[in-house]
Amino acid sequence: MLIKVISSIVIIISFTLIGGIHANTYSNRTKLLSQLLISLQMLETEISYSATPLPILLSNIGKKSKEDIGSIFLKASEILSKKEGYTFSYLWSMILDSEGMALDLYPEDLEIFKQLGNNLGATDINNQIKHIRLIMEELRRNHEDAIIAEKRNVKLYKQLGLLAGFAIAIVLF
Amino acid sequence: MINANNYFVNKIEASQIPIKQVEEYLCPEVRCHIKGLPTDFKGAIEEIRLRVNKPLMVYGNYSDYFVGTSGQLLKNEYNAVITNKKNIENTLNFISNYSMYAVEEELKRGYITIEGGHRIGITGRIIRDEKGIKAMKEFNGLNFRISREKKGVSAAIINYLYDLGEFQNTLIVSPPQCGKTTLLRDIIRCISNGIPQQKIKGMKVGVVDERSEIGASCQGIPQMDIGIRTDLLDSCPKAEGMLMLIRAMSPQVIATDEIGKESDSLAIEEALKAGIKLITTVHGKSIEDISSKKVIGAIVKSRIFKRIIILSNKNDVGTIEAIIDGDTMKNLLSKPLKNKVVS
Numbered sequence: 139m140l141i142k143v144i145s146s147i148v149i150i151i152s153f154t155l156i157g158g159i160h161a162n163t164y165s166n167r168t169k170l171l172s173q174l175l176i177s178l179q180m181l182e183t184e185i186s187y188s189a190t191p192l193p194i195l196l197s198n199i200g201k202k203s204k205e206d207i208g209s210i211f212l213k214a215s216e217i218l219s220k221k222e223g224y225t226f227s228y229l230w231s232m233i234l235d236s237e238g239m240a241l242d243l244y245p246e247d248l249e250i251f252k253q254l255g256n257n258l259g260a261t262d263i264n265n266q267i268k269h270i271r272l273i274m275e276e277l278r279r280n281h282e283d284a285i286i287a288e289k290r291n292v293k294l295y296k297q298l299g300l301l302a303g304f305a306i307a308i309v310l311f
Numbered sequence: 312m313i314n315a316n317n318y319f320v321n322k323i324e325a326s327q328i329p330i331k332q333v334e335e336y337l338c339p340e341v342r343c344h345i346k347g348l349p350t351d352f353k354g355a356i357e358e359i360r361l362r363v364n365k366p367l368m369v370y371g372n373y374s375d376y377f378v379g380t381s382g383q384l385l386k387n388e389y390n391a392v393i394t395n396k397k398n399i400e401n402t403l404n405f406i407s408n409y410s411m412y413a414v415e416e417e418l419k420r421g422y423i424t425i426e427g428g429h430r431i432g433i434t435g436r437i438i439r440d441e442k443g444i445k446a447m448k449e450f451n452g453l454n455f456r457i458s459r460e461k462k463g464v465s466a467a468i469i470n471y472l473y474d475l476g477e478f479q480n481t482l483i484v485s486p487p488q489c490g491k492t493t494l495l496r497d498i499i500r501c502i503s504n505g506i507p508q509q510k511i512k513g514m515k516v517g518v519v520d521e522r523s524e525i526g527a528s529c530q531g532i533p534q535m536d537i538g539i540r541t542d543l544l545d546s547c548p549k550a551e552g553m554l555m556l557i558r559a560m561s562p563q564v565i566a567t568d569e570i571g572k573e574s575d576s577l578a579i580e581e582a583l584k585a586g587i588k589l590i591t592t593v594h595g596k597s598i599e600d601i602s603s604k605k606v607i608g609a610i611v612k613s614r615i616f617k618r619i620i621i622l623s624n625k626n627d628v629g630t631i632e633a634i635i636d637g638d639t640m641k642n643l644l645s646k647p648l649k650n651k652v653v654s
Binding site: 189192193195218221223225226231237245258260261262263266297 | 339
């Protein structure tokens with residue numbers, strides 16, 4: 139009897155945790171997207187006011203950004219400073235392919251983030267600003283979707299985990 | 312630490328540092344061809360040219376060559392590597408350090424100076440507005456001009472420029488491509504550092520570098536050695552720059568390149584009034600040639616310049632034909648000085 143009670147409790151707790159973890163991916167996405175928007179805003183400001191060269195600029199942004207997003211900028215800056223001869227768009231999509239998977243972003247978010255590399259640094263200031271604003275606009279739309287999805291799903295998956303735990307425990311009892 | 316063997320190796324590498332610095336800025340496709348060039352040619356290379364859909368070319372040892380796929384020098388273009396628009400765009404990205412937005416001003420002038428003082432000329436489509444040239448887009452050609460600092464080219468003549476330990480106003484007269492800027496730069500370095508062997512003290516030198524050739528500045532910092540007591544205004548119009556230096560930096564000598572405008576002579580007068588010595592250059596072949604020019608002719612006739620150096624490339628680049636005393640108009644040299652310095 140005691141064993142049954144204990145194992146039921148364990149099942150309930152673990153299912154609740156699984157639900158919680160899954161729910162977290164939704165709130166993580168929202169957080170990441172808003173951090174990304176902040177980083178891009180910094181990028182735009184730096185380019186338009188101080189015309190800092192890209193390798194230095196990316197490392198500055200990387201240091202100021204939150205860990206997950208920052209590490210991508212830092213990595214890009216590090217590879218650029220080595221001057222191995224990659225074009226920026228190639229290098230950027232390479233970094234996002236390897237590092238982006240670990241982030242709680244949707245493929246469509248990553249795709250937009252990747253587009254940033256197509257043009258960054260390759261045109262004059264006005265076009266750079268237009269390009270960054272366009273990317274930000276698209277990300278903002280995804281950010282809004284992410285907020286809606288977060289509101290809807292976080293509670294849902296937390297409760298679903300708990301209930302599934304109970305259901306299985308009852309069936310097994 | 313340093314043994315003879317090591318020293319020898321370093322010396323070989325030193326002559327190739329300039330080309331190594333430039334290689335970093337080429338796109339990978341072009342870079343591998345240039346890397347394959349014969350070693351002795353790398354030491355003498357002066358230009359690398361990329362043009363859209365035209366063969367890759369290099370210039371050195373007084374002639375130009377096409378470059379083959381593994382870096383061999385070719386006399387005709389049949390097997391030469393063709394450079395395309397993508398190569399040029401990628402190379403420009405590296406030159407601008409992945410930041411085309413940061414080099415807008417340089418593009419307007421048509422060249423970018425990179426670390427080491429090498430200059431890259433750029434051609435493309437110019438976009439204009441009512442104020443003049445606004446930007447350059449759709450690039451079609453690049454010319455890497457590899458610079459080699461020739462320290463010591465003024466060693467043979469520097470003593471002629473001093474009279475009783477005092478520096479004399481100097482004018483360098485030279486046709487294009489005879490090394491006049493190189494000579495000017497080295498003289499500036501000597502004046503600024505002083506000449507300890509002759510017990511000549513260094514002087515404060517102000518340089519107005521309108522075309523960024525004297526200091527070859529990269530992001531405002533001179534890439535060439537122009538001496539320890541030298542202040543340099545980069546890309547500054549000469550007349551304004553000279554006045555700025557007089558007011559702000561209290562120089563003892565002012566150096567500029569290629570004077571000839573009306574406004575320049577006013578600035579020169581101002582400098583002389585303040586007791587500042589001058590050294591400058593002018594395009595020309597001889598005293599008679601420059602005397603016929605309006606502004607500079609008048610300055611020469613007023614005997615402001617006490618030393619006039621005439622350059623030519625009759626025998627070799629940088630031959631010093633004569634050093635003329637501005638007061639007596641006599642040549643101080645008994646015969647032309649061949650002044651090739653192997654760096």
